[in-house]
Amino acid sequence: MKQRLAAIGTVEALPHRVAAFLSREIESGDLNPGSLLPTEQQLSEKFGVSRNVVREAIAQLRADGMVEARQGIGSFVLAPEQRAAIRIDRETLREGQNMERLFELRCILEAESAALAAERRDQEHLDAIKAALDRMSGEERWEDGSIDADLLFHREIARATGNAYIHTFISFVCEQIRRSIYYARQTNPLHDLVEVNVGEHVRIYEALVAGDPAAAEAAMRAHIIGAANRVGVKLPHSRGERTGGGK
Amino acid sequence: MKQRLAAIGTVEALPHRVAAFLSREIESGDLNPGSLLPTEQQLSEKFGVSRNVVREAIAQLRADGMVEARQGIGSFVLAPEQRAAIRIDRETLREGQNMERLFELRCILEAESAALAAERRDQEHLDAIKAALDRMSGEERWEDGSIDADLLFHREIARATGNAYIHTFISFVCEQIRRSIYYARQTNPLHDLVEVNVGEHVRIYEALVAGDPAAAEAAMRAHIIGAANRVGVKLPHSRGERTGGGK
DNA sequence: GTTATACATATCATCCTACAACTTGAAACC
DNA sequence: GGTTTCAAGTTGTAGGATGATATGTATAAC
Numbered sequence: 001m002k003q004r005l006a007a008i009g010t011v012e013a014l015p016h017r018v019a020a021f022l023s024r025e026i027e028s029g030d031l032n033p034g035s036l037l038p039t040e041q042q043l044s045e046k047f048g049v050s051r052n053v054v055r056e057a058i059a060q061l062r063a064d065g066m067v068e069a070r071q072g073i074g075s076f077v078l079a080p081e082q083r084a085a086i087r088i089d090r091e092t093l094r095e096g097q098n099m100e101r102l103f104e105l106r107c108i109l110e111a112e113s114a115a116l117a118a119e120r121r122d123q124e125h126l127d128a129i130k131a132a133l134d135r136m137s138g139e140e141r142w143e144d145g146s147i148d149a150d151l152l153f154h155r156e157i158a159r160a161t162g163n164a165y166i167h168t169f170i171s172f173v174c175e176q177i178r179r180s181i182y183y184a185r186q187t188n189p190l191h192d193l194v195e196v197n198v199g200e201h202v203r204i205y206e207a208l209v210a211g212d213p214a215a216a217e218a219a220m221r222a223h224i225i226g227a228a229n230r231v232g233v234k235l236p237h238s239r240g241e242r243t244g245g246g247k
Numbered sequence: 248m249k250q251r252l253a254a255i256g257t258v259e260a261l262p263h264r265v266a267a268f269l270s271r272e273i274e275s276g277d278l279n280p281g282s283l284l285p286t287e288q289q290l291s292e293k294f295g296v297s298r299n300v301v302r303e304a305i306a307q308l309r310a311d312g313m314v315e316a317r318q319g320i321g322s323f324v325l326a327p328e329q330r331a332a333i334r335i336d337r338e339t340l341r342e343g344q345n346m347e348r349l350f351e352l353r354c355i356l357e358a359e360s361a362a363l364a365a366e367r368r369d370q371e372h373l374d375a376i377k378a379a380l381d382r383m384s385g386e387e388r389w390e391d392g393s394i395d396a397d398l399l400f401h402r403e404i405a406r407a408t409g410n411a412y413i414h415t416f417i418s419f420v421c422e423q424i425r426r427s428i429y430y431a432r433q434t435n436p437l438h439d440l441v442e443v444n445v446g447e448h449v450r451i452y453e454a455l456v457a458g459d460p461a462a463a464e465a466a467m468r469a470h471i472i473g474a475a476n477r478v479g480v481k482l483p484h485s486r487g488e489r490t491g492g493g494k
Numbered sequence: 495g496t497t498a499t500a501c502a503t504a505t506c507a508t509c510c511t512a513c514a515a516c517t518t519g520a521a522a523c524c
Numbered sequence: 525g526g527t528t529t530c531a532a533g534t535t536g537t538a539g540g541a542t543g544a545t546a547t548g549t550a551t552a553a554c
Contacts, residue, residue: 069505070546075505087332101410155328166355286535299507299510320516320535
């Protein structure tokens with residue numbers, strides 16, 4: 001029996017737990033922007049940890065632009081617009097319809113980027129995308145290797161846009177979805193049987209080879225809607241059908 | 248041998264400087280995924296700081312999913328796909344064509360979200376958007392208050408999609424652009440005279456009121472292309488004209 | 495009474511030592 | 525040879541000490 005998830009299963013370190021607690025307090029509005037955090041000593045007493053732990057926790061919040069520490073005064077809560085990073089934690093991901101929302105965001109990003117990739121891809125890009133497709137085609141079920149190939153396929157398309165930010169954002173969103181599905185599989189083994197639809201991927205690839213932006217966008221849109229359905233997520237009535245025309 | 252940590256402009260705290268140094272080493276590929284970071288003691292000697300400072304720096308990297316620390320062994324560098332956060336620093340933003348790329352990403356996100364907002368907005372959303380528009384209209388130049396209203400206008404549209412992730416992503420991208428422009432204004436006062444085009448905003452608003460997704464998308468696309476041009480950024484040949492059609 | 499200076503206090507920033515928890519590899523033992 | 529034990533190295537946590545910075549207060553000067 002492999003312990004592949006040993007790292008995920010381990011108890012999180014104290015600084016992370018303190019940071020998560022404060023972070024939730026800020027997000028929920030218990031701590032308004034402009035207000036002062038409790039002092040490091042108060043926090044260390046409240047949580048029963050050393051000030052070092054509290055400082056590491058606050059260092060994370062500060063790096064994310066959630067608080068601003070000022071020597072001699074304290075740490076102020078900053079406004080949400082001033083965040084320096086985007087972070088999605090697994091807990092909130094499993095709440096309510098957040099999975100649908102994440103798929104919707106993914107659809108927006110990937111549909112358009114597929115069109116851009118169709119215009120800008122060169123042969124090296126196509127080869128990399130084809131390689132991922134071949135790795136994926138070996139499996140009919142969504143097993144680990146196949147999932148990796150699936151993600152790589154999408155990342156390579158994002159890379160073919162030539163825009164590193166698009167690549168970063170799409171990689172991030174896809175990875176969040178993958179983690180969330182992986183977690184769901186552990187709590188509900190039935191999800192182990194989710195299929196990957198190779199045909200949808202082939203249609204995307206062919207549109208990229210043909211250099212047809214509209215077709216690539218439509219194929220990508222249809223694919224993501226299909227992928228969402230296969231993991232039990234129904235996308236809200238969307239404009240996907242407009243260009244996708246599918247179903 | 249001690250390593251000198253660059254302190255450019257504002258004096259950043261030591262942990263931030265150490266984190267930035269390590270982060271750059273990882274991004275540049277000097278430290279490959281899977282490899283081990285130097286020990287905390289080695290780093291503290293190398294930078295001439297205490298181990299506490301090194302630990303706070305590594306805490307940031309760990310929170311971002313760049314490294315994984317394992318007790319008794321060390322901190323491993325993780326693959327770029329495993330990042331838990333998206334972060335854009337101003338230094339890289341000013342390099343090359345990164346500003347264009349960020350505008351392109353913004354265009355993708357906002358065009359589609361404008362269409363979704365046109366379908367899903369309720370009266371409360373329209374009121375909030377209109378309020379931001381009114382605040383903006385008072386000024387012909389892009390002054391601070393006007394910039395805030397401009398950003399608020401876009402954030403309110405993102406909020407009207409009902410998708411918190413879309414709102415988060417758009418807010419983040421817009422804020423990065425604002426900061427970058429703000430910085431450029433300080434180094435080059437000529438950029439002070441960039442105008443905000445109220446008419447473009449009005450057309451977006453009217454499409455939202457009409458509940459016309461295609462018109463909202465086209466108006467938003469035209470607006471962002473225009474905004475990019477006004478700050479001296481020329482978007483690469485894009486598919487914007489395809490749907491924008493009308494003009 | 496008003497102002498200005500000096501001081502005490504509170505807080506974050508950094509450094510330091512010490513020990514606990516964990517991993518690894520080598521030495522000792524059977 | 526195989527197993528156990530132990531020693532060294534590394535991260536995790538605790539706690540104290542000192543420096544840097546902001547703020548309020550009391551004292552002194554005018």
